[in-house]
Amino acid sequence: MRLQSSAQPVSLLVLIVAQSLCAAFFLWDVAADGLSLGLLAFATSHFVIELLAVLALIAGVVFETRFLMDLLRRKAHLEEQLGLAAGAFHDIVEARFDGWSLTPSERDVAHFTLKGFGIAEIAELRGSAEGTVKAHLNAIYRKAGVTGRGAFVGLFIEDLMSTPLRPPEVAA
């Protein structure tokens, strides 16, 4: 089942590629100016403004790339279960994962664990060895400050009971 068409990530991807090309071109331009002027370049307002503009553009590309990766992770996890409640719960889960600074792979394993998959199943789903999944799980439990799967899932049950699951009404 697909949550939505993939139009949103695709247009974001095209934008990232286009802006990367622009950034590369202007960076080249600024570098050429800098090399020909030497240290004096930093005394000319034109050069400094150009440099700041290029750096802002690069920062934008980095930010968009991170946003795209977050978006794709979210889609990957939500595609298996439709619904507004799933989306709201997903946000709670993501906020927890952010707090523990889980890596992308650890996040994925943690999601599957919450859904009740075993180590062998997760390894199969992710195309990795069972030992790798065990290592991810150990890191997840350590970062979450729990001793095992039961306590880990319990953390989220607690959240579920104290947080209203319905997001603001959206016209369907």
Add this chain to the structure above:
Amino acid sequence: MTQHKIWDPFVRIFHWTLVVGFAANALFVDDDSKLHEWLGFAIVGLIAARLVWGLIGPRFARFSSFWPTPASVIGQLSDIATGRKRLHLGHTPLGALMIFNLLGTILLIGLTGWMMTTNAYWGVEWVEETHEALVTWAEISIVLHVLAVIWESRRTGVNLPRAMVTGIKTLPDGARTDP
């Protein structure tokens, strides 16, 4: 570990001949020499042969087997974002984009290079400038291509450069494949 025969001899010879030919013309051979022209024609001929091979060749050489779609590109990016390993036996969607980019760019380099030898376009400035800009674009693309191959080899645990030499991909145990 499982081994799969993926790249046929033509694809491998094409790849490495193109590497040698492009590097020679872009970096070593004098731009105004006859050798530069002949190498250029040889490279265009090589790509023409690859285009035909992409229609009639074996499974993994065919364009239809690795034609990239928006959905498949997003699928590969999602695998990267979630750290999942879904291996592609043939070219990956992002890899395929780079292949078509390089084939197209190098063909255009050949076209503008040939135009410079004709009476109609000899000494025309925009032709020469386009030729040089395309070469710069190809060089940037090649650097990205090499970095991406190293990155994908590390991410998926499949030694891609070796596969392009021997034709055989060695996949790690338990790997999910998506041909």
